[in-house]
Amino acid sequence: MGKGINLDPHGEALMEQYHKLRPSLEKLAKEAYDLLRTTLREQGIYVTAIEYRVKSEKSLAGKLEMKGSKYKTIDDVTDLVGLRVITFYTDEVDKVAAIAKRIFNIDWQESVDKRKHQLNAFGYNSLHYICRLKTGSPRFELQMRTALQHVWSTIEHDTGYKGDVMIPSEYRRQFSRLAGMLELIDDEFSRLRIVLTDYRRQIQSLVKNGQLDDVPLSADSFRSYLDLRPFDRLNGRIAAVNQAEIYPVSMMPYLKLLESFGLETLGDVQRFIDDNSDDAHQLALSQLALTDLDILSSSAALQYLCLVYVLKHNGGLEGLTSVYDIINGKSDANGMLANMMLEQAKTLPFMQKQL
Numbered sequence: 001m002g003k004g005i006n007l008d009p010h011g012e013a014l015m016e017q018y019h020k021l022r023p024s025l026e027k028l029a030k031e032a033y034d035l036l037r038t039t040l041r042e043q044g045i046y047v048t049a050i051e052y053r054v055k056s057e058k059s060l061a062g063k064l065e066m067k068g069s070k071y072k073t074i075d076d077v078t079d080l081v082g083l084r085v086i087t088f089y090t091d092e093v094d095k096v097a098a099i100a101k102r103i104f105n106i107d108w109q110e111s112v113d114k115r116k117h118q119l120n121a122f123g124y125n126s127l128h129y130i131c132r133l134k135t136g137s138p139r140f141e142l143q144m145r146t147a148l149q150h151v152w153s154t155i156e157h158d159t160g161y162k163g164d165v166m167i168p169s170e171y172r173r174q175f176s177r178l179a180g181m182l183e184l185i186d187d188e189f190s191r192l193r194i195v196l197t198d199y200r201r202q203i204q205s206l207v208k209n210g211q212l213d214d215v216p217l218s219a220d221s222f223r224s225y226l227d228l229r230p231f232d233r234l235n236g237r238i239a240a241v242n243q244a245e246i247y248p249v250s251m252m253p254y255l256k257l258l259e260s261f262g263l264e265t266l267g268d269v270q271r272f273i274d275d276n277s278d279d280a281h282q283l284a285l286s287q288l289a290l291t292d293l294d295i296l297s298s299s300a301a302l303q304y305l306c307l308v309y310v311l312k313h314n315g316g317l318e319g320l321t322s323v324y325d326i327i328n329g330k331s332d333a334n335g336m337l338a339n340m341m342l343e344q345a346k347t348l349p350f351m352q353k354q355l
Contacts, residue, residue, distance in 0.1 A: 011064040017074035018060055021138070025054045028137050029081045032104070035133075036083065036142075039103055045095055048147050049086040055079060078110055078130045081140035086150045089190040093127055093144045100142055104131035107139060126153075148186045152179060200224075213267030222255050225266050234277050234301035238284040242294055249297045257306050257326050261313075273305060279312070279350040280304035286344050303327065311345055 007015060033052040040047060060077070071077055085096050100106070110130035126145035132138070145153070199220075206215045207224045215221045231251070239246050263269055284304045303323075310319040320338035328334060345351050 005061045011068035079141040084143040215266040231301040
């Protein structure tokens with residue numbers, strides 16, 4: 001037995017039961033962990049961590065020394081196996097709990113929602129379920145808490161706040177204030193996520209219904225707009241020059257360019273496409289007709305649209321270079337590309353109108 005641990009005969013008997021049960025506890029811990037992790041993934045719930053452990057002999061001995069008389073057999077110790085799920089948001093704790101109720105049998109008399117603490121109580125708490133496998137097993141404990149709750153629990157332990165030494169009231173007050181701030185932050189993160197989720201749904205609905213002038217241009221709205229495949233028609237016209245194959249790439253890097261053109265809504269983007277598609281096709285034709293290029297990226301249409309926009313707004317060599325810098329990353333080669341593009345574009349009808 002560990003140094004300083006003195007068990008009475010009943011405690012020694014419980015410890016002997018534990019030693020015999022240990023292999024099956026290890027198996028139970030892994031089985032419960034695998035089942036919970038797999039189910040969470042299947043339900044699309046992503047958590048920051050899932051942990052499991054079997055109670056160590058030292059930890060159990062300390063528990064039995066203090067309150068071994070309350071346990072008739074080792075089966076009465078409900079946390080010999082422990083699982084912990086750490087979520088990002090407070091509302092996800094309840095989602096994990098709902099899944100736990102579906103895949104495990106819950107001992108409701110022993111389970112406790114420690115989040116429902118008294119207003120004057122200190123500290124952060126978890127939702128604790130005492131469970132069994134549906135197929136039958138010893139009981140095990142499942143703790144569910146947020147990442148901030150977990151951090152707070154670690155801080156409490158590290159600072160010795162819940163140790164044997166009495167903490168002066170001024171420090172207890174500081175701990176209470178910090179705990180309250182963390183609780184508020186935890187709740188606000190969850191609230192903000194709900195607000196942003198609702199906003200994205202509204203944007204998607206407006207885009208789907210064609211109300212593009214009501215949708216501000218942003219990363220989220222542009223992604224939704226791309227689902228409408230607004231560049232497919234022009235890509236098809238450009239690819240037809242050489243019967244080229246189109247391979248998909250991300251068009252999100254072009255968002256910065258569109259914003260630099262002063263486009264503020266998706267309606268502006270749609271007009272940008274409508275106003276420049278024919279000229280972009282001319283530019284692509286002048287560049288590709290004399291080549292045998294038979295593969296194009298799905299961003300080709302948007303790239304030619306941006307080049308045409310710059311040319312039509314007197315951006316010149318500097319503006320074209322800036323376009324290539326944004327989409328390719330800064331390089332001396334971009335100046336050469338811009339110069340070649342400018343020379344090719346000078347003979348095109350839309351450029352003649354600029355002269």
